[in-house]
Amino acid sequence: MSLTYTEENYLKAILALTVEAGKADAGTNEIAAQLNVKPATTNDMLKKLAEKKLIAYKRYGKSSLSPAGKKIAIDIVRKHRLWETFLYKKLSFTWDEVHEVAEQLEHIQHAKLIDRLDEFLNYPQYDPHGDVIPTAAGVMKMSVKKTLDKELTGHKCTMVGVKNNTAAFLQYVDKVGLSINHNLKLISHQAYDDSFEIEVKGKRVNVSRKFAENIVIICAACSKKS
Amino acid sequence: MSLTYTEENYLKAILALTVEAGKADAGTNEIAAQLNVKPATTNDMLKKLAEKKLIAYKRYGKSSLSPAGKKIAIDIVRKHRLWETFLYKKLSFTWDEVHEVAEQLEHIQHAKLIDRLDEFLNYPQYDPHGDVIPTAAGVMKMSVKKTLDKELTGHKCTMVGVKNNTAAFLQYVDKVGLSINHNLKLISHQAYDDSFEIEVKGKRVNVSRKFAENIVIICAACSKKS
DNA sequence: TATATAAGTTAGACTTACCTAACAAATATA
């Protein structure tokens, strides 16, 4: 009953376009674009996946994952993100290199492999991009990524990226004491000069709105399930 | 110019049947049997690989790897054995479980991946089966596997397996102080009772020929290149 | 609401990797 590499990729694409994008279903063209294939190709596969009861599909309509299809798709995402974490933490890959290798590794089939890897990595909750790693039971919290200026006062969060990649900005980020995967807390917002007070490594710092708008964070407290 | 999963497997099979088996070339049926496909299928692929200059092939003749084909095949073996080592040492897989997963992992394509893995594993020389791991430069020593009774006096070697898997024998092996991947040295052979004196963890023990014939070892000193 | 545009489908074709069945060449043996 195991699926081909390709079938898995279609399920993953549909997950990304529906559940992960907060939408109910996805169109054929949309799925085709996600996978870089032509709509005609996608159409064939959708019929095949519907046959296998992995998706809900109606002629000239949109598609969505069945419970069984969703379970499989989440499992692939789990594999992908655990492998990314492995590459990042253990093999010193950079943040932007991990995805492409994980695209291949996520299709490795073995009953014990992924749970062993999870254990080896000490059950990480987030991958190097700050996305939540689904549990072995198939529960996937949706991490709410947003920029720091959108965070709620008092919330602890983790920096997972930047919007601006200039050396000047990155040096400033460094000076403030922030870096990828570090925790911070939003203490308050000063209406007076529209600045934000944050706590980084126990120290309080003031940063401008312009700065905050370029810091991407995830907030566990703001996450939602499924 | 990268090869398909299947093409890689054919090159690996030919390597196993020629270089690794100490033979000059391999027949079509032989290769088909190694890969569990029909000779007709193999024939098609041999023509295709010959076209790509990866093997030497003549109609109704036997096949062998070209230098380019051999380089690729050795590279796959390197990947296979490094992944096996990873699974064994880092993810607590057993000796006999690693092969099947490595069959999949060996086809992951990425410029840096395998050298990073090699570094992470601290440049291991042997995989969990005692087979030599080819270097990044594509040099593969052939580990000469043999039973302990065939070893030369004075040589240090590593136990890599047993021929007899009964509990009784394994317990005896354990009692002698031997286990998988442990080193030993053949001190002498006693003609009197046809027994062997070996050194294990600094202690000298006497074992019978029957015992020695069931212990599989590799000997670095007996290895040869290519 | 009529029609233009966007979205989705179908038909027919190609490639890869596999198969079976029939045939040809090489080798072993009577």
Add this chain to the structure above:
DNA sequence: TATATTTGTTAGGTAAGTCTAACTTATATA
């Protein structure tokens, strides 16, 4: 050396996943 057996090849077919081109349905807009 003639023949039987083994080994290797060819021809034709299948399934998966892709494509293009032509067609149909749904949606947007004038």
